[in-house]
Amino acid sequence: MIADVIGEEYVSEADIDVDTAFYADLEIESIEFIALGEALQARYGDHIDFPAWIATMEVDDIIALRVGQLVDHITGSPA
Amino acid sequence: MADLEVRGLRFNVVQMGPGDTPPADDPYAGHRLPVVFLHGLIMDNLSSFFYTIAPAVARTTDAVLYDLRGHGRTERPLDGYRIEDGVDDLIGVLDAVGITGPVHLVANSFGGTIALAAALRRPDRIAGMVLVEAHPAFDGWGDEMIEDLQDLVEGFDGPGIRDYLAAGAPRSLRTMVRTCEELVTVSSLGDDLRASAPTRPEDLATLSCPSLLLYGESSDILDRAFVLEDSIPGTVLEVVDDCSHALLMENPHEVERLTLDWLDRQAGDAWRAAAGGQQAIR
Numbered sequence: 573m574i575a576d577v578i579g580e581e582y583v584s585e586a587d588i589d590v591d592t593a594f595y596a597d598l599e600i601e602s603i604e605f606i607a608l609g610e611a612l613q614a615r616y617g618d619h620i621d622f623p624a625w626i627a628t629m630e631v632d633d634i635i636a637l638r639v640g641q642l643v644d645h646i647t648g649s650p651a
Numbered sequence: 652m653a654d655l656e657v658r659g660l661r662f663n664v665v666q667m668g669p670g671d672t673p674p675a676d677d678p679y680a681g682h683r684l685p686v687v688f689l690h691g692l693i694m695d696n697l698s699s700f701f702y703t704i705a706p707a708v709a710r711t712t713d714a715v716l717y718d719l720r721g722h723g724r725t726e727r728p729l730d731g732y733r734i735e736d737g738v739d740d741l742i743g744v745l746d747a748v749g750i751t752g753p754v755h756l757v758a759n760s761f762g763g764t765i766a767l768a769a770a771l772r773r774p775d776r777i778a779g780m781v782l783v784e785a786h787p788a789f790d791g792w793g794d795e796m797i798e799d800l801q802d803l804v805e806g807f808d809g810p811g812i813r814d815y816l817a818a819g820a821p822r823s824l825r826t827m828v829r830t831c832e833e834l835v836t837v838s839s840l841g842d843d844l845r846a847s848a849p850t851r852p853e854d855l856a857t858l859s860c861p862s863l864l865l866y867g868e869s870s871d872i873l874d875r876a877f878v879l880e881d882s883i884p885g886t887v888l889e890v891v892d893d894c895s896h897a898l899l900m901e902n903p904h905e906v907e908r909l910t911l912d913w914l915d916r917q918a919g920d921a922w923r924a925a926a927g928g929q930q931a932i933r
Contacts, residue, residue: 599822602698603723606665623667627706631903634702 590640605634616646657743663724664744665697667705668713677711679918682925684778685713685754686914687741689762693800693834694827696723699759703903704910708757712914715754717744719762721834732834732843734788737765738772745776753778755917757910759899760784764792767850770858779861779917781910784896787875789852793845800835807832855882862886863913865906867894 594600600608609622625645626634654661673680686708688700697716708714718725720740721732745754753776758766763785770777786792807813807828816825834840862883866876868890880888889909894901 601823601826602702603663603696603718606698606701607724610665623701623706623709626702627710631702631900 588639590638590643592639594637594639594642595635605637612642612646620646655744655747657740657747660720660728660740661726662720662740662744662747663697663718664748665701665716666714666748667709667716669709669711670713674711679915679922680711682921683712683914683918684752684921685715685750687745687754687756688714688716689741689756689758689765690716690719690722691760691762692796693722693831695759695761698723699899700757703899704757704907707907707911708914715744715748715750719765721838721840722830727833727838729837730839730843732838732840734764734768734844734847735772736843738769741765741769742773742776755914756780758782758785760786760896764788764850767855768848770860770862771850771854774858774860777860781863781865781913782879783865783906784867784870784872784898785864785875785879786872787855787879788847788850789875789878790849792849793847796844797835797841800831800841804831804835852878852882855879856884858883861917863909864888865898865909866890867896867898867901868892869894870896870898872896 613620613622653664655664690697690699696718700716705714705716721727756766763782766780767787864876864879866873876888891902891905899906
């Protein structure tokens, strides 16, 4: 899913694990991160509520987000 | 995000909000009009509202965010960048998402330019607006804006910059530079902004919808805010301390507080009007 959003050529250069940082490591752009969130919401259900999750964070927190934090949010959200 | 076809172009649109299930703690549920967010020019896109105030608005209110033509993930055609086209695009997006009634606009900078033009041309669709650092299209606005943008693009040819962009610059910076160059030097944006019909202060006197003006204390266009304050009937100007034209990013909390407050007041007025109407029927 990440490859769909930012392009295969960027993903293949990085090993993605829970500590991979979206902005620092994957160089994802703000608008692409939104697309990723929407794709995840479409895949896993509206209970994930990506905008509400983003609203709980300051811009600095969003920029520092790691893959693991997004995974935790998806798996931790009540279905 | 959905890609919606509007006027023959693919627009990137994000919708959020309570839909048919407003929060139980909202006293004005059922009296809130949808909110449409309009971002700024060239280096901006819907993410600037998505990451700041849109989710808070969307807790109680259905919201639409979209990338303006040429920006973000919306298609970038070579032409159609006049303010009038921006208004037509806005109405087209509303039609495409199925919103037929009036909406509130929350607009930043050039988004505000479009919002003002939309409120003047389509008062049937625009019920009110929050203008954050709006650039009213007063006479000469287009020339000034394009000169600034051309200076910016010429700056990319400064010593070492092209090499840096090719070799080691972050991806987002390369995208930003490419966006600037394509919009300013390749597309008809510059000519279109100059050719756009200007907004005159005397036209603004005909506006009847409520509005809120939010500007930074050290904004380089604060003088225009005062003209808007004098020209638009019933408008309120709030000047935020220690902020520049980048008000939305510099103090998103204050922009959120003032916007939510204004939206509550509009919903409260609608609620009271409805309650008064019901009493009259009795």
